[in-house]
Amino acid sequence: MLQFDVVTLFPKMFEAVTNLGITGRARKLGLYQFIAWNPRDFAGNAHRSVDDRPYGGGPGMVMMAEPLSCAVEFATGRQRSNGVQRSKVVYLTPQGRLLDHAKVIELSQLSGLVLLAGRYEGIDERLLQQHEIEELSIGDYVLSGGELAAMVLMDSVIRQLPGALGDHESATQDSFVNGLLDCPHYTRPDKVGDLGVPAVLMSGNHAHIARWRLKQSLGRTLQRRPDLLSKRGMSAEEQLLLAEFQDDTKQV
Ligand code: ADE
Secondary structure (H helix, E strand, O other), rough: OOEEEEEEHHHHHHHHHOOOOHHHHHHHHHOEEEEEEEEHHHOOOOOOEEEOOOOOOOOEEEEHHHHHHHHHHHHHHHHOOOOOOEEEEEEEEEEEEEEHHHHHHHHOOOOOOEEEEEEOOEEEEHHHHOOOOOEEEOOOOOOOOHHHHHHHHHHHHOOOOOOOOOOOHHHHHHHOOOOOOOOOOOOOOOEEOOEEOOOOHOOOOOHHHHHHHHHHHHHHHHHHHHHHHHHHHOOOOHHHHHHHHHHOOOOO
């Protein structure tokens, strides 16, 4: 069972992930374990403070290395006594490498993750020098803290755990699984205002439907995320489909 230990000043925020929806159900099924550690409980000073002003001046506060270090060691120690041989420690920060599908798959195959959610301007750099910590970002924007980023990571990892999704929620059809964006989806009724449903989806011809879906995926990926397409490359058949997509969408 995957163990998540999270070091955070706001353990309650994680209830959104651990109690609700697919990720809540997965926890109740025992697919992962979650424990939050508050660095304040590891603060050595009388005021239980966990942050201080930055050396060199400037705005904001910096989280102190010591309470975070104690919390991380406590978390990895707990995981070790629960059978985790090697915990991976991840610090969520905009300075990190971008989280992507390949990284999510890699993390979902581990047995113990310790997530470090920072607040304020950042954490004392020496914590990152003392421990083996991987820095990950969820996008090129700044959040008020690492908690939401840690929850994004948890959600994306948990949905990959065997048994987390029901049959009708298969992860194998998700965007990015084949390096492409997902195709458009339609459900009842067959008319929304004056908008219908593409005829091929009503045809019952599964080969045609699969071909249409792949064509839409290729087209959308080219229009919205050409970077993904150049990274991935295309087969001759896919190049043909994409040319067809461009033909289809040419304005008459
Ligand atoms: N903390 C603040 N912003 C973040 C981001 N974009 N990704 C990960 N952690 C963060």
